[in-house]
Structures are given as C-alpha cells and as structure tokens.
Amino acid sequence: MDNRNIAAVLQRAALERGGETALVHKIRGRYQRLSFAGLDRCRRDFAARLRGGGVGPGDRVMLMVRPSMEFIGLTFALFSIGAVVILIDPGMGYRNLLRCIQSVRPDILIGIPRAVLFSRLFPGPFATVRMRICVGHGFGVMGKSLSSMKPVPDNSDFVAAADDLAAIIFTTGSTGPPKGVQYTHGIFHAQLRLIQDYYGIGPGEVDQPAFPLFALFSTALGARAVIPDMDPSRPARVDPKKFIRTLLDERVTYSFGSPAIWNVVSRYCLDEGIILPVQKILMAGAPVSGELVERVAKIIPPDGEIHTPYGATESLPIASIEGREILRECWELTAEGKGVCVGRPLPGITIAVIRPVAGSIADWQQVRKLGCGEIGEIVVKGPVVTRAYDHNPAETEMAKIADGDSFRHRMGDMGYFDPSGRLWFCGRKAHVVHAADGPMYSICCEGIFNTHPHVLRSALVGIGRPGNQVPVVLVEKKEGVGEDKLLAELKRLAGEYPLTKGISTFLVHPGFPVDIRHNAKIFREKLARWAEKRLGARGCEDGL
Secondary structure (H helix, E strand, O other): OOOOOOHHHHHHHHHHHOOOEEEEEEEOOEEEEEEHHHHHHHHHHHHHHHHHOOOOOOOEEEEEOOOOHHHHHHHHHHHHHOOEEEEOOHHHOHHHHHHHHHHHOOOEEEEOHHHHHHHHHOOHHHOOOOEEEEOOOOOOOOOEEHHHOOOOOOOOOOOOOOOOEEEEEEOOOOOOOOOEEEEEHHHHHHHHHHHHHHHOOOOOOEEOOOOOHHHHHHHHOOOEEEEOOOOOOOHHHOOHHHHHHHHHHOOOOEEEEOHHHHHHHHHHHHHHOOOOOOOEEEEOOOOOOHHHHHHHHOOOOOOOEEEOOEEEOOEEEEEEOEHHHHHHHHHHHHOOOOOEEEEEEOOOOEEEEEOOOOOOOOEHHHOOEOOOOOOEEEEEEOOOEOOOEOOOHHHHHHHEEEEOOEEEEEEEEEEEEOOOOOEEEEEEHHHOEEEOOEEEOHHHHHHHHOOOOOEEEEEEEEEOOOOOEEEEEEEEEOOOOOHHHHHHHHHHHHOOOOOOOOOOEEEEOOOOOEOOOOOOOEOHHHHHHHHHHHHHHHHHHOOO
C-alpha cells in the first residue's frame, strides 16, 4: 500500500535538505532556528512520547498550543501516529469554542497550561477526553507533562490511505455556527501539489505565514517557515513593526495573510518608506479590494506578485487571480457593482454556477447550470474538496451533491462567470437581500458605496420577510467627516446606479462585527438585527 501519510512529506524534506533551516521563531527578542533534520527529530521524539502515553491511530487529539516549533512538531507527530488533529481558533469566543469542542468529541487534549486549565473549568464539552497532556510547566496538576512522558521508540509510522482522516479544521462561522471540516491525508497532499505547482513554492523559498497551519505546508514543501510575532486570533491588531522586522531580517520571499494584516502592514511601510523583500504575497479570507492590491504593490519589488486565492475551509484553493489583472481589468467593474473577480479555476478544479436551491440537492442530475453572466450558486469539484462535516450529517447533506461516484461541494457563495472564464464573487448566499424588485447581492452593492472616499467599508442587509425585504446599507466612516453629510452623499450615489437606486436607508455603524480568523468577513446577520432595532418596526413598515 502506498503510504499517503502527510508526515512522510516532512521525512523526505529532512532527507533531502538535512541541515538547512526549516523553522525560525523569534522569542523574547532572540531568533531560534530548527533545521529540517532537527524538525524531523522533534517529530519523532514527540511521536515516541505520545505513543508511550497511549496515543494511537484514530485518536481524536485536540491541539491547543500557540504557534511555535512545538505546534509544528506535534502536528507532524500526530499525523505520523495516525491520530486525528483537531484545530480550533481560540479567539472565536467561549460559547462557540465550547460548542465546537463538544461537537468533535476529542479523546485527548494536548495544550499549554492555560488550555488544560480551561478544560477543567468547563468539563462538560471535554467529557469525552480520557487524557490531558500539558506542553509547558503544569506543576503536576495539569495532567501529564509532555517532557516527562517516557518515549517508546517506533520507526513504523502509521501507513495512511488517501481517504484516512488526518485533521478536523473549523470554519470561521461567518454565516452560522462554526463547523468542523474533515481533512484527509489525500486532501493535504492535493493542496501541497497545487501550492507548489501553481504558486511556485518550494525549496529555497522563505515563508512567513500569518495562519499557523500554513507553516506546515511550507516545511513540507522544503521551504523555510518564519513564525511571525503576532496573535493569529487577532490579525487586525498585528504589530506592523514586529511583523515587518522578521520579513526583513529573514529575507522572506512569500507570505500568506488576510487582507486585514496587509492593510496594517502596507500603511506602515508606506509611512516609513519601507520596501519589503517579499516576491509573492497571497491574500485570502475575504474579498480583496483593488485599492489594497495597489497599495501592497508599492511596498514590494516591481517584479513582485500579489495573488488572491479563492476558496473556503471546505475547499481551498479553487481559483486565483494575480494583482496586476485585478487592477488592469477588474477593479473598475467592482466599483460599478459587478462583484469581485476571484480568477479562473486552478488546475484540476471544476467550478460550476447553478440555479439557487434552498434545500439539499441529492444528485447532480437535478441541478440547472447557468450560463455566462448569470448569477447563481457556486459549486466546486476537485481533489482539494472535503467530503463531510464532522458529526454533522444534516450540514453535510445540505453542502454536498452526489455526482456519479464522486461529489460536488456547494460553496454557499453566489457568483457568475464572465466571457473570459473568470469567476466573479457576488456575496454569500445567506446574505442575499430578497427585495420586492428581486434579489440584491451584498458584494455587488457594497462595491459601489466602498468607492466613496469617506467610507471605510459598507454592508448591505435586509430587514423584513424575504420577498419583501427593505435593503439597508450600513457604513463604517472615516474620521473627520460629518454623519449627515456622508449619508446624504451615499443616497445620491445610490441613485446613480440601477443596481442600488432602490436603496434609500443608510446607517452609520461604530464598528462592524467580523470573524476572528481573518478579521474581514462581516457578520451581516448581527448587523441586520442592529439595524432592525435602530430603525424600529414602524420605520421598516414605512419603507425607511
């Protein structure tokens, strides 16, 4: 049997690259480095200790460790054992966090002392946990200490098939409770191939990923990973000085991060006159504005590339577009309400746009595919597409469509193809405003209002019953502009476009609620409730 265990990729990198640096982590002002051979030794040591403690194939292991060398080493160690790694963003809020933990039924918790203590304070969701392993000083009360566990050497790593479960990774929960997505070893391999082949990432590259999981991809591809000095659960609060310092010191060649991070970093670089050595920047997690692409282009070398991959936790990446094409051909159309261009399907990926359906779709033969320019549901098929949500058959049934001996995934997004084969994103399906005159798409309408020089960002919501909803636009405004004047100008702007002429209600919001992981996906459901309270039932009935 061909071993598809993703940990084997690190073993190969260690054999080929040996003493070359695999990981860099700046701790308390000093750089710590680990070679590929050292990282693989770390993996083997952790795996031996975990085996000695009773961790085995199939065990569901919740890993609650900060981005660090230990995080990377433990993740690869668990893969090599055949355990299932559970990764949850700690910043999603206690209620969501506890709900997610309970839903995946972990067998083992490996965490820093604070995480182990958290599991003691809230025992209900951790009821299935039979063992707690502390990474750090547990003082004898936090369960077993990883450093004190007796290793059981075993060089026969778990032989995984492509369909064997490797990890459970949670969605951001931007349109409902976060859901656990099942990742197989085969899906990780498919993602690595796409990243390596399409973006040209591999040996000799230096990566600084703002999302911890991507450090695994970098090292597996033979690239050096620099762990940034930041809290990944608070990307918009990144300290640009610290983030930029490691980019410069390590001569980072590519970096992945959310638009929120690059917004902060690019502004700082422009203010300080800093040009970064980064040759490739990947921005994803939310629609990326042409203004941000243009700004980031000014802080990297002239031949540098900016890519905006499109996808979701359930299927990533599936399409991509380069910054120059955005600025040259697409951004003006976004400002006219055409949506955001996310590029063409990546190699091996099949994307279709279908007529929207409210419920589940049992078979692909039941769908109606839409033609060029027609807005509908985005559906994807390919090797990076996950098959199921964990312990959630109802959501799995809603999101997957049987297609012969394969399946397709409903992205939950609305969009269309243009004549050149590019996919345009119009917003989430759950965020469509069903007004009396027809559907209104969030990203399309917001693209018009976001062009106003005093608008930071906008959000379209619907108040009332679907089919007769009143469209309302909320805006975050820049400092130094009067609210009444801004709202009057936005009303005039709305009247200039057929798409938005039916919008007459505008509200200024003090600060949009957004997702934790990317700090960019707007929670429009919360904004709709806020707007409804602000306007009042009578105001909505009057069509305000």
